[in-house]
Amino acid sequence: MKLDAEIALAHRLADAARAAIRPYFRGSVAIERKDDASPVTLADREAEEAMRRILAAEMPADGIVGEEIGISEGTSGRQWVLDPIDGTAAFLAGRPIFGTLIALMIDGFPVLGVIDQAITEERWLGMAGQPTTLNGRPARTRVCPDLSAATIGTTGPHYFDDHDGDHFMALAAKTDHRRMVMGGDCYNYATLATGQLDIVCEAGLKLHDFAALVPVVEGAGGVMCDWNGDPLHAGSDGHVLAIGDPARLDDVVEALACHHH
The missing domain is CATH 3.40.190.80 (D-Maltodextrin-Binding Protein; domain 2)
Structure with a gap:
C-alpha cells in the first residue's frame, strides 16, 4: 500500500499536536484557565482542533473520529482517528509517557498509525506492509522464548x-x-x-x-x-x-x- 501523501500528512498532524500540547505540559506557560479547565483539557482540545483544521483543508472527503470533538462523517470510506492526549493522568503528573495517537482507517481497519511523544520528541510510525520506524529508524520487537x-x-x-x-x-x-x-x-x-x-x-x-x-x-x-x-x-x-x-x-x-x- 503506497500512502506517501497520507504519511506526510500524518507527520504534519503530529507536528501540529506537539506545538499545541507542549506549552501546557508541567504548566510551563502562564495559562488563562478558560472556565477553570485543566491544562490537559486545554492541550487536548487545542491539539485536536489543530489536527482537524489540517484534515478539513487537505482531506475533506475523509471522516474524522476524535476523542474530544466527536465524529465528522466523510464520504471516502476512510477515517482519521485522533486521540490528542492518550494518558491524561501521566500528563497531569508531569510524566512524559502520554502520547498523541493518529490513525488512518480504511474500511474499518487501521492501516497507518502514529504514536507521538511531544516532550521526548519520539515518533513511532506504523504502516501496513512496511517496517515500523522510530524517528525514521526501523523499530523491532524482541524474541520472547517463554x-x-x-x-x-x-x-x-x-x-x-x-x-x-x-x-x-x-x-x-x-x-x-x-x-x-x-x-x-x-x-x-x-x-x-x-x-x-x-x-x-x-x-x-x-x-x-x-x-x-x-x-x-x-x-x-x-x-x-x-x-x-x-x-x-x-x-x-x-x-x-x-x-x-x-x-x-x-x-x-x-x-x-x-x-x-
Whole structure:
C-alpha cells in the first residue's frame, strides 16, 4: 500500500499536536484557565482542533473520529482517528509517557498509525506492509522464548472490572511479574515495538485508544488482537492485547482464558 501523501500528512498532524500540547505540559506557560479547565483539557482540545483544521483543508472527503470533538462523517470510506492526549493522568503528573495517537482507517481497519511523544520528541510510525520506524529508524520487537521470561505492562489494575482483572492476573502470574510495569498508556505499545516489553494487556479501550497502535506494533513484528486472538477493527470491544513475539500468542490467549477463583 503506497500512502506517501497520507504519511506526510500524518507527520504534519503530529507536528501540529506537539506545538499545541507542549506549552501546557508541567504548566510551563502562564495559562488563562478558560472556565477553570485543566491544562490537559486545554492541550487536548487545542491539539485536536489543530489536527482537524489540517484534515478539513487537505482531506475533506475523509471522516474524522476524535476523542474530544466527536465524529465528522466523510464520504471516502476512510477515517482519521485522533486521540490528542492518550494518558491524561501521566500528563497531569508531569510524566512524559502520554502520547498523541493518529490513525488512518480504511474500511474499518487501521492501516497507518502514529504514536507521538511531544516532550521526548519520539515518533513511532506504523504502516501496513512496511517496517515500523522510530524517528525514521526501523523499530523491532524482541524474541520472547517463554511466557515466564515475558515482561508485561498495563495502564493500571483499576481499569479492569473484577472479572477482567482475574483474567489479567492469571496471565501476569505466568510472566516475569517482578518486572511488570503499571502506567504508560500508549507508550507501553511504543516500547513493545522497540523491544523493551513483551506483552501489553488492557480492557475498556475505545477505537481512538487502539487504532493507531495496531500498525505500529504489527509493523515492528508484533501482533495485536483482542483477548480471543482476533484482529482489532472498528467494532472490537476494547479488550486489547499486544504481543511482541507472535510465537507467544497462543500461550497468552490461553493464560488469559483460564483463571481460578
